[in-house]
Structures are given as C-alpha cells and as structure tokens.
Amino acid sequence: MSASYSKSKMFRRSRVMRGSWRVWKPRIVFWIGAIMIGLVSVGFALAANKADALFRQITAATPAGMWLTLILTPAGFALCAWLAITVFPNSQGSGIPQAIAARHLREEADRSRLLSLRIGVGKIALTIIGLFCGASIGREGPTVQVGASIMLAAAKFGGMAQARGLILAGSAAGIAAAFNTPLAGIVFAIEEMSRTYEARANGLVLTAVILSGLSALGLVGSYTYFGETDVNAITRLDWVMVVVCGVGGGALGAAFSAGAIRAQRRIRRWAASAPLKRMICVAAACGFAVA
Numbered sequence: 001m002s003a004s005y006s007k008s009k010m011f012r013r014s015r016v017m018r019g020s021w022r023v024w025k026p027r028i029v030f031w032i033g034a035i036m037i038g039l040v041s042v043g044f045a046l047a048a049n050k051a052d053a054l055f056r057q058i059t060a061a062t063p064a065g066m067w068l069t070l071i072l073t074p075a076g077f078a079l080c081a082w083l084a085i086t087v088f089p090n091s092q093g094s095g096i097p098q099a100i101a102a103r104h105l106r107e108e109a110d111r112s113r114l115l116s117l118r119i120g121v122g123k124i125a126l127t128i129i130g131l132f133c134g135a136s137i138g139r140e141g142p143t144v145q146v147g148a149s150i151m152l153a154a155a156k157f158g159g160m161a162q163a164r165g166l167i168l169a170g171s172a173a174g175i176a177a178a179f180n181t182p183l184a185g186i187v188f189a190i191e192e193m194s195r196t197y198e199a200r201a202n203g204l205v206l207t208a209v210i211l212s213g214l215s216a217l218g219l220v221g222s223y224t225y226f227g228e229t230d231v232n233a234i235t236r237l238d239w240v241m242v243v244v245c246g247v248g249g250g251a252l253g254a255a256f257s258a259g260a261i262r263a264q265r266r267i268r269r270w271a272a273s274a275p276l277k278r279m280i281c282v283a284a285a286c287g288f289a290v291a
Helices: 002-058 063-087 096-103 108-112 117-132 140-158 163-179 182-194 199-220 236-270 275-290
Strands: none
Touching (some): 002 063, 002 117, 002 140, 002 163, 063 117, 063 275, 096 140, 117 140, 140 163, 163 182, 163 199, 182 199, 236 275
16 A cells, blocks of 8 residues: 555656656746857857957058958858858848848747858858958848747747747847847847837847847957947037938938849849859949949
8 A cells, every 4th residue: 555655656747847847948948048148149149249340450551551451352152152152142232131021920830930040150250251251241130040940940849839939039139148238138029020019028028138238248258349439519519510410311311222122123034044153243243332
C-alpha cells in the first residue's frame, strides 16, 4: 500500500513538473530571445562603427587613398548586391518595411521569407561590408529586422503562437537596443509597427524592451546615441530657423524618399530580364558615383 502510494505521488509530481515546464518554457525562451537581441544589437553597433572607422583610415585624404576608394567602393557595392541576391535573398531594404509586412502575413512560410536567422545574419554582414566600402547606410533599420527575426526564431523554438505580437516585440527591442532608448522602442512599436495600442501585445513589447535594454546597458553602459550639444535657441531668428530647418528637412526627406522609390521601380523594370547581372552593374555604378 505504501509503495503504491509513493509511486502515485511521484507520478503526480512528474506530471506537475512537466506541466510547469510547458508553462515556463515559452516565457524562458522569450526572455532569452529578448536578451539576445540586446547582445546582437550591441555587437552589430560595435562592428559597424569599426568598419566605418577602418574605411576612413585606409582611404585617408591621400592620392593612394583616393585611388583605393575608386576601387574599393564599386567592388564592395557589387559584392553586396551579389550576396543579397544569391546568398541572402530578401535581405534587401532598410529592414523596417520588411518587419511591418511580416506582421500582416498569415502563413508562417510567408513570414519566414522576410524574417529568419539567415536573413538576420545577412543583414548584419551586408551592412558591415557596405560601411567598410564607404556606403552611406545605417544599422538602425536593419537592427529592427534582425530583432524581429531573432524573436520569431525564438517563438518557433519555444512553441509560442503569437507571431504578430512577437514580431512587434522583437522590432521594439531592436530599436531600444540600437538607440539605447527604451521609450523610443515602445513608441516605435505602437506608432510605426502596429499603428494601434494592443494591451496584450504591448505587455510582450515592454518585457522585450526592458530585457534587451538592460543587456545592452550592461555591455556598453549609459550613452547618448545622438551625442550632446550646447546650442540653444535664444533670439527670435533662432526660432525662425528651427521652423525653417524642420519644414525644409521634412520636405527634402519626402522628396528624397519619393525619388528613391521611383528610381528603384525603374531599375527593377530595367533589370527584370537579367536581374543578377544588371543589378550588380547598377550597384557597381552607384559605388563608383559615391566614390
């Protein structure tokens, strides 16, 4: 009787432990994913800054450096185009539109075409190569896609079904770690990624942003991404210039975006017959123009 009771008690205890693990596994995987986003974002930032500094160092304002730029930049642009088309497909773009599009896709296979660990690796590698070759690109948009990719991969491993909320959380965590601004990550998730306030999803966002921000803070400490300035608006003319700069900057930014979209569409139509060859040629020509 005693042996039978002990076996029954052990069986119930094992069932409770298995049930507890099923409950805690998604949470633990989610927390690890958020921490990994912070760590990867910091490593991405350090590598990007190092690549940019190395380019400036080896292409200093000397005749040799100037000639090296005319070779390195076109070759680097062509290499990035080839890698993006053949090795890391769907890694093109700034990263934010891809993450937004993935939230609106219902099928897991469709989301995986825009968000995956392979695309995340490609995004980081291509950004670093581009900066090393003199490209005028940033790591902030790519960090959003990388963060969303890491969180979506964690969701698959942990058996979590909230893909839309997890993409939102990963994107916000990427922004928070990239800029060292947790509040900006939350606002970005609400205003840009989801365009609405979802109480359940924003619980994931808050947790991801906090864990990602803490891991980034633990590695690099507290820093101001945009630096500091001692400039103040004192006179009326100063305030007039603030308005002029704001309106002018917005108008020029909109014009630049519209022009870039039109140019991209024309290039894609032109390169439709031979996409690999022609896109590499376009990339090399753009690299030569930048150089």
